[in-house]
Amino acid sequence: MSRRSPTWAAVRYRGSQSVALVLVSALVTTCAVFAPLFVRTLEQGLLRAALVERDVADTTVVVRASRTGTDSAVGPADLVGVLPAEAGRWFGDPVGMLTADTSLQPQDGRQPSPLRLVARDAACDHVEVTSGRCPEEAGEVLVSAADAESWGWEEGRRFAVPDPSATAAGDSAATPVTLTLVGVYRSRPDPGYWLRTTVDGKSGFPIGQGDSIVPAVDDFLTASATFDKGWAEAAASAEFPLERERVSLATLPEIRDSLSGLDRTREEVSVSSPVPGLVSAVAAGRTIVRTLVPLLLAQLALLAVTVLALVAHAVVEQRRPEVALARLRGRSREAGSRLVMAELALTVLLGVPLGVLIALAGGEVLRRFVMPRGVPLELRWPLALAAVVAVVASLLAVYAAARPVLREPVASLLRRIPPSVAKGLGVVDVVVAVVAAVSVVGLISGDVDGPSALLTPVLLALAVGLVGAWLLRRVATGAGRRALARGHLATGLAALSLARRPALRHVLVVVTTATALATFAANAVVVGDRNRAARAQLELGAPAVLETRATEPAALAAAVDALPPEQRGLATPVVVLRPRDPSAVPTLLLRPDEARGVGYPVIPGGSADVAALVPPVVPSLQLGDGVLTGTLTWELDQFRSGDEPVGEAPPDASGIPGGDLSVAPTPLIVGITVTTPDGTTLDRELAQVEQSARGRTTVRAPVLCPGGCRLAGIWLRSTDPWLDNLTGRLELTGLSLDGKPLDVGGGDRWLPADVDVDGGTQTLTGSGSDLVIDFDNTGRRVLSRWADVPSPTPVMLAGRPPADASGDDFSLVGLGGRPVAARAVDHVDALPVVGSRGALADLDAQLRLGGPAPPGSSLAVWLGSPDPGLVADVSHALTAQGIPVTTATTIEEARGRYERSATGWGLLLGVFTGIVALLVSGLVVAVVAVTSWRGVARDLAGLLVSGVPRPVIARAVRGEQLTMALAGVLLGTACGVAGAVLAMPLVPIFDRPAVVPVPDLAPAWSAIGLTAVTALLVLGLVAVLAARAVVSRAVPERLRESL
Amino acid sequence: MRVVTRGLVHIYRAEGHDVAALSGIDLVVAPGERLALLGPSGAGKSTLLTLFGGLLRPSAGRVHVGEHDLARMTEADLDLLRGTEIGMVLQGAARNLLPYLTPRENVTFAQAAAKGRDRELPAAAEVLALVGMPLESVDAPLSRLTPGELQLAAVAVAVSCRPGLLLADEPTSQLDHDARDVVLGALAHVNAVWGTTVVLVTHDAEVAARMPRTITIRDGRVGAEGRAGEEFAVVSADGSVPLPPHALAALPPGSLLRVHAEDGRWVLLPEEEDAGA
Structure with missing residues (x-):
């Protein structure tokens, strides 16, 4: 006969109980193991999102020096020592570069275009020399294939x-430097080498050169010897x-520390x-992760341990007779305890490897489907711990x-019905209730904050x-008695069972x-997602945005x-x-x-009436390169005949030549x-x-606009220093215009005039090509603008106006960098793209x-x-229309940037928490x-024998289970x-809090409702199945002693 | 093993009320004797059995099992006593057995405490054979055993450490006659082979009739004692004599009696009869 272990036999005998206990134990282990695994995986994800997956250029230390400083011959080799020696092991070999800006006439007769000369280490290894050879001597250059073809x-x-x-x-007589073309190149994409340097790709694009627009020329690649002589403004x-x-979470602090020794003492040297900063961002993210994740999982672990204790209590209650038997057969209290504890411990230990496996599987799912590529599943010692x-x-x-x-005495253990528990609240109950109450009051009053407050919900x-x-x-108890008194047997039995069975009440605590x-957790996930979406929408403006290389807004709009x-x-x-x-x-x-229609309606605050930004205007009046003709008659109420006595000079008479006041x-x-x-x-003078x-007088004035121009206004100006009022x-x-009447008449086609003095007026009337201008006390100059552009420009303003604003009126930077008079017609919290500070105006008016x-502008297409x-x-x-698109960003990508963050990933844990909790x-x-x-x-069998119909019993059991689940x-x-x-x-929603949009923390009712319904369905289903299983076992034979 | 009680009292305290289950029991059970405790439900017979097993402490009086004064023993000593000298069969066979073990394993489990104290014990199979457990059931799961076999297993477990005293609470309840006889036979066999004192509690008069001595407990006292089929009233230490039920019907509580010695017999004369005479 083989000897079986009583413990193992007990575990097997209560298979379903044991399985349940194993599962709960596995859940506890999963929570405990998943926390460090999740934290580590998130940290690795943060590292990759912040450092490893970035452009190489984003993680490059750049040391620059200009020869205009103290050292007129500084070269890349002189800058290598700026990086501390201890940082050398984290950074690759430096790429040296010398550049100088100059200009070049691409063809005879053309205006010079800006040109940059570039001598970059081993450049020829990273370009395709399509013809010729690599520069070797001073003055030898490679030109881009595009330029070679164009010119x-x-x-x-x-x-x-x-x-x-x-x-x-x-040195005005300085001899130009002669450069000799020795080859043609086409750059090969190699971000690890070129970093932020682009040498070609701009050939032919119009760019500003002084007052002119000229075609761009790609960089010339040359040998470093070119800079050996002259080029004192070159940059190294x-x-x-x-x-x-070599980057890992462990080495991050070392990398940061190694850079603290950067030599910043040389004035001519700048270090970028x-x-x-990136390391700090990762560190900040790690801090958030290490706060957020354990707190969410701690709640779950607390729940799991509570459940484990409740389940263990229920299981131990079942073992009372066995403990009694052990005591009855001479075992001591401790030995009796060991008997049960051995069984429970074995069951709990069986759940541990399962829990570890579940945690690892969760980590693998996280790694594969959520984290950036390359995040490892690390089996480190904290997991074992x-x-x-x-x-x-x-x-x-x-x-x-x-x-x-x-610890109960044997006689008590032998009782078929355990001693009744206290009917009131226990000490633990009261302590928990008091702590919860203090937490809630603290939260409301603001005395309790910080991560620990997150435990308040549980x-x-x-x-x-x-x-x-x-x-x-x-x-x-009361309801049951009343129901029985009224003959509602099922209801009464269900209610009395709820009142009688402490296990059901424990279930209520756990379900709650x-x-x-x-x-x-579900609410936190959805609220976080909602806010990330809102910020991404505000940041991007539209579902997709194409950034272009255009510099001419008009060209962009036309395209x-x-x-x-x-x-x-x-x-x-x-x-x-x-x-x-x-x-x-x-x-x-x-x-x-x-x-x-295209962008997101994400303008928060204000009345957001965009119609006010586009007031009614008249069509622009385009003038070609013709001659304006017409007749001008005038009547002046104030003028100077020249006979006026010599008197005091007007205040601004100082400009009169020779100070002659007559x-x-x-x-x-x-x-x-x-x-x-x-x-x-x-300005064009008419008469x-x-x-x-x-x-x-007769008007005959050439417009002199070969490329066409637009009528902006009409003005009258005094050139007489004595006449300061018109x-x-x-x-x-x-x-x-060239004999074709210009439709300029009518006061509604002109904006109110700008006059130099207060109280002055100018009104314009007339019709068709006739214009009557009445002016009164206007000062020295009066201007009426053609009403195709509102003035001041109505804008929607986010944030505070500039310091020099007068009420809602302020000056705005317009196209061409010119100041534009603006008036805030609406105030909002934030605007797309520009965020919490900016002004939204009508593009067409500015066009x-x-x-x-x-410079610094961005031209995009939403x-x-x-x-x-x-x-x-x-x-x-x-x-195809000459507007190259540099980047295309979709809303998913913009959201992804926020989701690939400590808070985004951390809150994702809420999904896990919610599922596990249910x-x-x-x-x-x-x-x-x-x-x-x-x-x-057995109880139900007793009811059956007493004549209670089985359907009534089934309803009663279902009722008690469902009531408990519903409550x-x-x-x-x-x-x-x-x-x-x-x-x-x-709860931190963003790694870096921002002013706008203000986080919308309103409960996500849809998520809450869905969670409640899901919980009800899951628990209801389990409850009904459990009820059915119990009722099916309620047979009269149960009343007899059975095993 | 001898069992002696002197003025044994046990009071249950429940929800503020004291209930005297036993009110001064004086009893001596001789070593190797077989004794049945009879009495109506609530009379206190199971309480008395529990006190014999040291599972409860007497409220007053003394219980001696062998040389042991149970009232003075520690919990650990009582555990030891139950593991070596006292075997107990609880009411309901299943309550005596670990359901996930076979009869042999149950016996082995029950012997573990005694073995740990270097006690010479019979093999489990020997114990099972002693009580008459069919060989094919020795290693069978309990779920396959008949009610009678289950009860035999329960008895085997109780005597597994070869105790000097075997206490059995309703060992034959819920059994058919054949099974009952088998179980009673097992108890008698254990008593005969090992000289184990057997005290059992029963409602069943037929079972009691199979025991050499019976004690009837009424209202927490020894109401009568039967020997060889004849029932006797027992004079208690304080001189009181509980009347048998049929006498009590004729002489209700409060009746005045004269006690006379006549022709070597003791006669109880009610006051009226006495006056009329």
């Missing part, structure tokens, strides 16, 4: 380019790319090192649950569950807590307007002007009507202002008005004024759909049914909502 450059061609440093030194740099494969902690905690929970039973749920269980007992945790109809309806041009002055307000120019009267000048397509403002009471009338009749985008096909089609169409509660319902079915079935879910949902309201402000 017809061939090998051997010589370029004479100025050395700006020689010119700046005052040494770039140290980070060696990615994003690495410490966590498993040990889980084992110890589980055993302690089991022991704590078993101890009261095991504490609150525990307290509510305990009190609810206590109330349930009282309510159920689990549902609260699941609700809180968009020329898109095929199916693309045009989903695209709109957007220009963002970012002044260099940090105190100035960035300008967001778009077409409000189109943007409303100069002859000079005429007034009538003219127009026009703007060219590039935004240049030009001179002699100072007399009245007069008449009052009278002008009549401009028959105004024509009428013309002008290129100033798309109303992130469909890759649309993105590709529009990109191609724009490129599983735990379902498991508890099942476990209680499993551990108590024998006794319950738990309702209480838990309420606690989850309360927890969400109280604790969500403490």
